[in-house]
Amino acid sequence: MVASEANRDILNGVPSDAHVVEGFGDPTSSYIHPPPELSSNTSNAVSIAGSNGVYSDALPMQPPPQAPRSTDMSNAILRWDRLTYEVDTKVGKSTNTRVILNEITGQVCAGETIAIIGSSGAGKTTLLNALSGRIVGGRLSGQVLFHGSRRNPGTYKRLTAYVQQDDIMHAMLTVNETLTYASRLRLPNSQYTQSEKSERVASIIKKLRLEGIKNSQIGNAKTRGVSGGERKRVSIGAELLTDPHLLFLDEPTSGLDSNSSQLVVELVKQVARERQIGAMMTIHQPSARIFNTFDKVILLSQGHIVYFGPTATAINYFAGIGYQCPMHENPADYFIDLMTLDFRTEEALAESRSRVVGLAQSFIQYRSKNELADNTTGSHAGEKSELTSVSDALLVEVSPRNSWIFEYKTLVHRDSTNLMRNMTFLLSQGFQSLATALIVGFMFFYLKHDAISVQNRLGVLYVIVLNATFPVVMPSLQAFVQERDIMLRERASAVYRVTTFYVAKATSFIPIALITGIIFILGVYLISHLVFDAGKFFIALGIFACLNIVSVAFMLLIGCSVENIDIAFVIGPAILTLQLLFGGLLANPSTITPVLRWLRWVNPVYYAYAALIRNEFAGMTFDCSSGGQCYENGEQVIETYSMGRFSIWANTLFLLLIAAVYFVGGYAMLRWKIKPKYIWV
Numbered sequence: 001m002v003a004s005e006a007n008r009d010i011l012n013g014v015p016s017d018a019h020v021v022e023g024f025g026d027p028t029s030s031y032i033h034p035p036p037e038l039s040s041n042t043s044n045a046v047s048i049a050g051s052n053g054v055y056s057d058a059l060p061m062q063p064p065p066q067a068p069r070s071t072d073m074s075n076a077i078l079r080w081d082r083l084t085y086e087v088d089t090k091v092g093k094s095t096n097t098r099v100i101l102n103e104i105t106g107q108v109c110a111g112e113t114i115a116i117i118g119s120s121g122a123g124k125t126t127l128l129n130a131l132s133g134r135i136v137g138g139r140l141s142g143q144v145l146f147h148g149s150r151r152n153p154g155t156y157k158r159l160t161a162y163v164q165q166d167d168i169m170h171a172m173l174t175v176n177e178t179l180t181y182a183s184r185l186r187l188p189n190s191q192y193t194q195s196e197k198s199e200r201v202a203s204i205i206k207k208l209r210l211e212g213i214k215n216s217q218i219g220n221a222k223t224r225g226v227s228g229g230e231r232k233r234v235s236i237g238a239e240l241l242t243d244p245h246l247l248f249l250d251e252p253t254s255g256l257d258s259n260s261s262q263l264v265v266e267l268v269k270q271v272a273r274e275r276q277i278g279a280m281m282t283i284h285q286p287s288a289r290i291f292n293t294f295d296k297v298i299l300l301s302q303g304h305i306v307y308f309g310p311t312a313t314a315i316n317y318f319a320g321i322g323y324q325c326p327m328h329e330n331p332a333d334y335f336i337d338l339m340t341l342d343f344r345t346e347e348a349l350a351e352s353r354s355r356v357v358g359l360a361q362s363f364i365q366y367r368s369k370n371e372l373a374d375n376t377t378g379s380h381a382g383e384k385s386e387l388t389s390v391s392d393a394l395l396v397e398v399s400p401r402n403s404w405i406f407e408y409k410t411l412v413h414r415d416s417t418n419l420m421r422n423m424t425f426l427l428s429q430g431f432q433s434l435a436t437a438l439i440v441g442f443m444f445f446y447l448k449h450d451a452i453s454v455q456n457r458l459g460v461l462y463v464i465v466l467n468a469t470f471p472v473v474m475p476s477l478q479a480f481v482q483e484r485d486i487m488l489r490e491r492a493s494a495v496y497r498v499t500t501f502y503v504a505k506a507t508s509f510i511p512i513a514l515i516t517g518i519i520f521i522l523g524v525y526l527i528s529h530l531v532f533d534a535g536k537f538f539i540a541l542g543i544f545a546c547l548n549i550v551s552v553a554f555m556l557l558i559g560c561s562v563e564n565i566d567i568a569f570v571i572g573p574a575i576l577t578l579q580l581l582f583g584g585l586l587a588n589p590s591t592i593t594p595v596l597r598w599l600r601w602v603n604p605v606y607y608a609y610a611a612l613i614r615n616e617f618a619g620m621t622f623d624c625s626s627g628g629q630c631y632e633n634g635e636q637v638i639e640t641y642s643m644g645r646f647s648i649w650a651n652t653l654f655l656l657l658i659a660a661v662y663f664v665g666g667y668a669m670l671r672w673k674i675k676p677k678y679i680w681v
């Protein structure tokens with residue numbers, strides 16, 4: 001169905017032919033000043049009147065428009081109608097409803113780049129999130145149509161791309177590797193060969209002008225890498241690999257200098273035009289040049305639309321309602337000042353509030369006049385009713401996933417490449433193991449078989465257990481929480497399955513824990529001379545390896561359960577300390593109050609320590625010739641310390657059971673965390 005002209009205007013905001021700006025951005029040229037002469041020399045013209053910011057009648061007759069590239073309804077990729085978002089806020093005991101977005105209407109067409117501009121708290125990010133399907137909590141109403149149909153959450157997130165404000169990426173990978181792994185994970189093998197994927201990466205690198213730095217590492221706060229602008233372009237590149245229909249960008253210029261910002265915006269616009277996709281971005285105080293780059297702008301104030309239409313006509317629109325942008329002032333700054341509430345004094349607040357209300361009303365009046373015209377034709381309503389069903393046709397277009405095993409291999413490869421380059425992490429782990437082995441080994445140097453050695457043997461075994469807890473959990477916890485955040489971003493675009501991520505993570509952390517663990521236990525065994533028997537050594541190694549696996553699983557459980565690393569660093573050590581307290585050395589398990597005694601049954605440290613003690617002391621005899629209190633054999637030690645309840649194998653089995661529970665618990669927490677809580681209309 002062909003939309004009416006009026007309908008087109010409503011959705012496109014102010015019509016492109018409403019006003020014309022000549023030489024915009026050029027200080028030597030002048031802007032056109034439409035009111036009030038317009039009304040006098042045009043037949044069906046609108047004059048936009050007055051300083052009270054309220055429209056008068058009619059439509060402007062103006063010179064040919066500087067039309068945005070695409071305003072045809074048939075080209076509309078996304079349309080939103082009367083989008084309203086409310087949240088409940090608690091004030092004391094009462095609950096108030098706060099309207100964050102107020103009846104926002106508009107559309108983005110193929111090839112268009114639209115900026116959402118407004119002062120802080122205007123609702124820019126909320127609007128972007130509502131349109132991209134990433135809004136959580138609150139109530140969303142109105143209608144959003146994707147290619148003329150209601151959005152299907154499953155397909156929508158795979159056909160659109162979202163570039164977050166924070167570019168979280170693997171610091172140690174190069175630009176080329178980052179995009180290559182992204183292409184492997186995001187592009188289906190059934191449709192692309194590996195060489196086609198590489199070609200696509202090369203073309204993105206070229207398009208986003210990243211050739212000069214394609215072999216540079218991404219870097220992070222600790223390791224110098226590419227610049228902020230380059231990083232942003234890499235993020236955009238990763239999202240563009242899949243040919244999304246829509247590209248959403250949250251503050252892509254934040255933290256960038258003006259040249260980098262300009263480049264990012266220009267490249268987005270260029271890509272949007274070339275690929276005929278729609279691009280929408282929130283932006284803070286763009287320079288005049290950047291402002292002029294956008295095809296259209298949505299100016300938001302306090303959740304209300306103050307202007308939506310071609311960038312080129314914004315100045316004249318505002319001039320028409322009595323706000324003439326001074327010749328040499330950045331229009332974006334001028335509009336933001338107009339839209340911002342001034343909290344300095346009561347009077348200033350009242351004045352700015354009435355100005356903002358006037359601006360919003362002006363736009364509402366403009367829109368309602370067009371809606372009225374539209375209702376007389378009835379075409380708009382008819383079209384909407386046809387468009388409310390979810391499009392199944394798009395389901396066909398969504399690429400199939402790659403196989404589980406391919407995703408897993410790619411993720412493990414990516415993780416290990418990143419990890420192998422993280423020399424600080426690897427060296428600190430290796431050095432810590434070696435240094436602790438030497439210190440502990442020499443502390444308990446060459447243990448004898450006398451009465452005193454019992455205490456030392458119990459001590460060294462406990463240090464072995466301890467070394468498989470804190471030193472394994474804490475460094476990997478930090479690394480994992482960072483990786484988890486990358487996964488949450490990639491999962492939002494359905495890049496891979498949660499299971500592949502989770503299993504790949506476990507697979508990449510366990511070998512490091514085991515290798516560093518072997519260095520440690522080998523050193524301690526050789527120097528301190530615990531029971532020098534190959535069989536017993538390998539059993540101890542096996543028990544130690546199982547405890548390491550439990551620790552990795554525990555790290556995953558904590559890492560998947562917490563919101564951020566700060567909380568992880570509080571909860572993790574607290575639980576580990578508890579485990580060590582109840583591990584069997586500091587207090588005899590049989591003497592602990594029954595209220596707390598049960599804790600040992602869920603304590604991996606207890607099982608590992610018990611197994612190590614049984615392994616060490618079983619069959620051992622002691623030289624009691626020096627007199628005093630003395631254990632005659634190892635069995636007496638095992639019994640005195642209440643460690644003989646289970647066999648070595650049973651203890652090890654319990655350890656593995658606990659590891660399994662932790663693994664499953666971590667996975668459940670991760671799934672729960674990423675379970676879509678987004679609300680849709």
Ligand SMILES: Nc1ncnc2c1ncn2[C@@H]1O[C@H](COP(=O)(O)OP(=O)(O)OP(=O)(O)O)[C@@H](O)[C@H]1O
Nearest residue numbers: 087100118119120121122123124125126127137138
């Ligand atoms: N779920 C929510 N609950 C309560 N308040 C919310 C919620 N979502 C958004 N807000 C509030 O709505 C307002 C708009 O938020 P939004 O993040 O969209 O602003 P913004 O224009 O992007 O601001 P900035 O430029 O500072 O990021 C803010 O005052 C914010 O605190």
